[in-house]
Amino acid sequence: GAGVSQSPSNKVTEKGKDVELRCDPISGHTALYWYRQSLGQGLEFLIYFQGNSAPDKSGLPSDRFSAERTGGSVSTLTIQRTQQEDSAVYLCASSQNAYEQYFGPGTRLTVT
Amino acid sequence: RKEVEQDPGPFNVPEGATVAFNCTYSNSASQSFFWYRQDCRKEPKLLMSVYSSGNEDGRFTAQLNRASQYISLLIRDSKLSDSATYLCVVREASGTYKYIFGTGTRLKVLA
Numbered sequence: 001g002a003g004v005s006q007s008p009s010n011k012v013t014e015k016g017k018d019v020e021l022r023c024d025p026i027s028g029h030t031a032l033y034w035y036r037q038s039l040g041q042g043l044e045f046l047i048y049f050q051g052n053s054a055p056d057k058s059g060l061p062s063d064r065f066s067a068e069r070t071g072g073s074v075s076t077l078t079i080q081r082t083q084q085e086d087s088a089v090y091l092c093a094s095s096q097n098a099y100e101q102y103f104g105p106g107t108r109l110t111v112t
Numbered sequence: 113r114k115e116v117e118q119d120p121g122p123f124n125v126p127e128g129a130t131v132a133f134n135c136t137y138s139n140s141a142s143q144s145f146f147w148y149r150q151d152c153r154k155e156p157k158l159l160m161s162v163y164s165s166g167n168e169d170g171r172f173t174a175q176l177n178r179a180s181q182y183i184s185l186l187i188r189d190s191k192l193s194d195s196a197t198y199l200c201v202v203r204e205a206s207g208t209y210k211y212i213f214g215t216g217t218r219l220k221v222l223a
Contacts, residue, residue, distance in 0.1 A: 031209050042199065042215030043156070050209050058210070091155060099144075101211065103155035 002026065004104035006092050012110045013082055021077045021107045025094030032075050033101060034067055036088040043091065049075065082111045115139060116202050118214040126222050129190050133217045135183045135200030144203035145176055147185050149196045150216065156199055159185075190221045 005024045013019050025032050034046040045059040049069040060066070064082075069075040079086055089108050093101040118135045125131045137145075145162035160167065162174040162183050173186040183200055200214035 033211070035213070043213040045210060045212065048209055056208070056210055095209070099161070100158045101156075103157070105155055 004092055004094050004102050006090075006104035006107050008107060009105065010108045010110075012112060015084060015111055016081055018078065018080045019082055019109065021079075021090050021092075021109070023075045023077070023092030023094075023104060025073065025075070025092070026096075026102055027073075029094035029096045029102070030072070031095040031101075032069055033093040033095070034075070034077050035091045035093070037091060037106075038088045046077070046090075079109075082109075084111050087111045114214075115212045116200055116214040118200050118217045120215060120217060122218040122220055124220045124222055125190055127190055127192060129221075130186065130188045131190055131219065132184055132186045133198055133200075133219075135185075135214055135217075137181050137183070137200075137202045137212075139202070139204060140178075140181060141205040142181075142202045143205055145174075145183050146201040146203075146211075147172075147174060147183075148199040148201055148213075150199055151196045156213075159198070187219075190219075192221050192223060195219055195221045 007022045030051045033048040035043040037043050047057050047067045049055045064080045067077045089106040091106045093103045095101045115138050147159040148156040149159045150156040160169050162176045166175045171188045175184045197216040197218045199216045202212050204210045
């Protein structure tokens with residue numbers, strides 16, 4: 001079946017521009033996560049959505065970052081006024097039962 | 113102190129060797145524990161969960177020591193295809209679905 005998909009796969013943007021990253025989770029998965037991974041680093045938790053509960057935004061690094069999940073399915077991560085330190089791979093994952101997380105291929109963001 | 117700590121390696125081992133990785137976590141209320149594998153420039157994938165009694169899956173054995181707050185992964189009879197980064201993952205606590213990833217331990221199995 002279809003796995004987690006993310007778009008775009010690569011994004012190059014100029015410093016100061018806004019970007020939107022999209023995640024399509026596996027159908028029926030109630031939990032959705034966003035992480036970012038800088039070169040040679042581990043995964044940094046950003047935010048997660050679980051069903052209809054309020055999202056846990058505790059990992060968002062600044063108020064330039066926001067995310068929403070519409071209809072319990074697709075999610076969009078928005079970064080406003082991008083900075084060079086935002087350059088990273090942004091990974092989305094979904095989960096059915098708070099057990100295994102299935103990751104998408106990621107969006108590689110480069111801020112020039 | 114990081115919430116989940118791992119030796120970054122790299123561990124370079126010959127084919128057929130046995131290799132062990134450890135991971136420590138800081139939150140004693142942590143509930144669930146996992147090992148994920150990440151190949152170069154790929155997304156992480158679940159390798160195995162870690163149960164309190166220890167568990168085995170083929171050549172892989174995972175152990176949990178709650179008293180000392182560490183988790184281990186043992187790989188026996190290493191294969192070239194085991195070369196990857198192994199991520200230790202901890203679910204924060206009951207009532208949350210937040211997972212904390214370690215920075216990973218890099219393994220290279222040499223022919």
